[in-house]
Amino acid sequence: EAGVTQSPTHLIKTRGQQATLRCSPISGHTSVYWYQQALGLGLQFLLWYDEGEERNRGNFPPRFSGRQFPNYSSELNVNALELEDSALYLCASSLAGQGGTGELFFGEGSRLTVL
């Protein structure tokens, strides 16, 4: 069974540009979570999607947005990139709404570098 897949693996952008990151969950999983992993800060919650709807968002500015498609894949968009957006962006999936009560399955992440 395929795990959670993310693309691209690495992305280099300059300040002010926009970045789009993509995630495909495990088959049968409808919940997708996005986390930002910056050095020394652990995993910071960004967004949670389930059944095509945004269910919750973390304490990040509106230029972080995303969506979930009918096949439950998801994309994360970051507009007006700033240097501090440089981080590893991790996507995780779970069975419907069970990320808080069951295992999260993580992808390998997308490394975003903003110059």
Add this chain to the structure above:
Amino acid sequence: GENVEQHPSTLSVQEGDSAVIKCTYSDSASNYFPWYKQELGKRPQLIIDIRSNVGEKKDQRIAVTLNKTAKHFSLHITETQPEDSAVYFCAAPGGSYIPTFGRGTSLIVHP
């Protein structure tokens, strides 16, 4: 929302020693407490979890203990091996059911 504190940030041990990592949480609604291991350059993976209706759970060399009254839970690794070297994260969901992670503990096991 939930707030999770994790200590220590770095833990260095000799092979064969035990390692203990502690986390505290703030939201009494939290009822599921997982631990994830992230090896260098790899994805975080669940290694053990505990639910609020039990106080301890073991799986070979790893164990997790939970004290709901004090709102803290701990990861115990016995007979550490070099392959245990990784970053370990605890998490708690709070009432929002969003996993909130601690900042991580970098465990270094010296051969």
